[in-house]
Amino acid sequence: MNAPILSSLKINLPTPAGALETFVLSEPRAYPEKASRAFNRVAFAAAHVVADARAANDPWIDCSLDWDRTIAYREYLWGLGLGVAEAMDTAQRGMGLDWPTSLELIERAVNASKAWTAREGRPALIAAGCGTDQLDLGLGNLGLGNLGQRKSGQAYSIDAVIRAYEEQMAAIEKAGGRLIIMASRALARIARSPADYERVYDRVLAQAREPVIIHWLGEMFDPMLAGYWGSADHLAAMQVALGVINAHAAKVDGVKISLLDQEKEILMRRQLAKGVRMYTGDDFNYARLIAGDEKGCSDALLGIFDAIAPAASAALAALTTGDDATFEAILAPTVPLSRHIFQAPTRFYKTGVVFMAYLNSHQDHFVMVGGQQSARSIVHLAQLFRLADRAGLLRDPDMARRRMVRVLALHGIA
Numbered sequence: 001m002n003a004p005i006l007s008s009l010k011i012n013l014p015t016p017a018g019a020l021e022t023f024v025l026s027e028p029r030a031y032p033e034k035a036s037r038a039f040n041r042v043a044f045a046a047a048h049v050v051a052d053a054r055a056a057n058d059p060w061i062d063c064s065l066d067w068d069r070t071i072a073y074r075e076y077l078w079g080l081g082l083g084v085a086e087a088m089d090t091a092q093r094g095m096g097l098d099w100p101t102s103l104e105l106i107e108r109a110v111n112a113s114k115a116w117t118a119r120e121g122r123p124a125l126i127a128a129g130c131g132t133d134q135l136d137l138g139l140g141n142l143g144l145g146n147l148g149q150r151k152s153g154q155a156y157s158i159d160a161v162i163r164a165y166e167e168q169m170a171a172i173e174k175a176g177g178r179l180i181i182m183a184s185r186a187l188a189r190i191a192r193s194p195a196d197y198e199r200v201y202d203r204v205l206a207q208a209r210e211p212v213i214i215h216w217l218g219e220m221f222d223p224m225l226a227g228y229w230g231s232a233d234h235l236a237a238m239q240v241a242l243g244v245i246n247a248h249a250a251k252v253d254g255v256k257i258s259l260l261d262q263e264k265e266i267l268m269r270r271q272l273a274k275g276v277r278m279y280t281g282d283d284f285n286y287a288r289l290i291a292g293d294e295k296g297c298s299d300a301l302l303g304i305f306d307a308i309a310p311a312a313s314a315a316l317a318a319l320t321t322g323d324d325a326t327f328e329a330i331l332a333p334t335v336p337l338s339r340h341i342f343q344a345p346t347r348f349y350k351t352g353v354v355f356m357a358y359l360n361s362h363q364d365h366f367v368m369v370g371g372q373q374s375a376r377s378i379v380h381l382a383q384l385f386r387l388a389d390r391a392g393l394l395r396d397p398d399m400a401r402r403r404m405v406r407v408l409a410l411h412g413i414a
Contacts, residue, residue, distance in 0.1 A: 035081025
């Protein structure tokens, strides 16, 4: 059900046909500002970062964050009962956020989680991305070479990939963080067979201090991860991943699968060793996957939960009390928004996530690390505005309208 219309608030928005049409805004939905109970699903929001818009830097090369606003957003997510998946692809890891800045982000966020827990008297769940992005693949800070052209990069060995993982593992564990083992572009480039993946993950998992989350990020999110696990066939790759995970079940808390295919996620979920969680990374079909079926359900580690955090929190609270109908009713209008934000080319979804934060006044500007605010068109952003409004997710419609007007003006639309 769409939110009630506010006839007094209107805005002219561009259409795909190049025209302008008048859009009438809706009342925001009333969601609790704080979670009142623990949920019956483990739910992480992969959190975005707030760029320092005033930094004197070269945006395509340097990485400058507004630390206060970035940490404040994590505290907002914890207040809603959501965990924070830190320094993941939603934070532009590999698309503007480099490893040194990622480590500082992880250190600051872990410290903030401890302070929040002490202050609020309930846990602030956090886990952090551990990858191999310190290796120079000649791709630049945006995952691209100069002016978008890929370079050849340096050749690396499997042992070098293992050492890179070990370096990041040691740094994150020293900071007090739990590990999310991210997919490695370097490994995808040099692996010659599934055995190479098995060798790397065997070494990495054997050294983890506590159970980790393994992230299988599909090529729709990062084209440089095509053929991960040694096969372009997702079902064949799945068997390799399952072999690694189930062989190390005591060291694996769960796996996040990001293939935007609910049937593949359900198939994999049913083959996981007992006690290993499936964290849905499906930003198209999360409602059904979290709700589950008679054979099981998925927990959540989702980029879209950053953008729809109040709705996600309220829906999970309803599910926890057994109110499946309310769970479905809350999330249903968020799905068209999510499918729009994550439409192909999916790797640019971060622009929509940050735009939502801007519209809802979690940050004062629409500037992103690496200049990625330019990755989506004004027509795309206008449709995002419509869908966010209809989902009741613009918490102050008049402020959101005024901010949308500013962005329109930058695109020459009065």
